[in-house]
Amino acid sequence: MTVYETDALAKTTRINMLFDFYEQLLTEKQQTFLKYYFHDDYSLGEIAAEFDISRQAVYEHVKRAEAVLETCESKLKLLAKHEAAEQWLQKLDAAADRLIDSELRAELMAIAHGLRNDGTIIT
Template sequence: MTSEEMLGKTNRVNMLFDFYGSLLTDKQRTFLGFYFHDDYSLGEIAAEFDISRQAVYEHIKRAEQTLEDYETKLQLVAKHEQRKAVADRVEAIFAGDVAARQDELKELVRKLYNID
């Protein structure tokens, strides 16, 4: 996996963690926090909790899958990203000629209402 792919995965897990982290077990939250937020290695986490690296890896993988399962069911991150894209476009419109973009603004407002 390239460093760009790793960064993308880390950002994805952190976003999912922000939305669904409170639904994880304490151990899952702790391990994910150490691994993705604090950049601890599997070995460092294993030493901290006196367990094997494989056990840490399994806890992290299970927690990642749980976060993805929540996202599949609830789609909170996807809806957040849709709202952000619309808000970014509205900001861009206001940076230009607003009067010429009234129809686009109306369409963006309609999209915001239909995200959920």
Template structure:
């Protein structure tokens, strides 16, 4: 993978993996970690597992599709992003309040941010 689109795709797959990785098969988890996290090539993975590059590619594509299917149904990443955007806005609004109100509200916002 090369370029900005590759980085976006890697970030997307890693985010999906963070939320849904445990729902994948062991082989899907291993191949995704090798390819997207450890930056192995298809050929390196194929050699390590003694399968063809095409087989590695197909395993990766299937795992990516499974992750996207989970997100389309469960929307955990979408919810996570909306929640954090709301907390960011809340923190910005808190910063504009008088000092005597900030500490307690800042602690509450921090608890919300760490609740996940």
């Protein structure tokens, strides 16, 4: 995999994650174009043909939508908070794995599982 492919994959992953958090803040057209472009891997030309508009118009919609997502993240930091929480949960998992007390280990694993699943803690 080349550096370009790695960068493109990282960008696609980031946009998809931001989209998950901020989708409702985009216009319907921006949502649609981002879904086609980043989720479904359509080319700009394919999207343009589907909606009978120019490739440049699709490009502009996608770029504006990306900018909205990045602006939302810079202000609200939901993705950053999510990633930080996931890192702490991984540390909790690792610490629980090192415990000898199986009952306590199971309880901590249940807490981590609950936090990953809408905050519902299963004991």
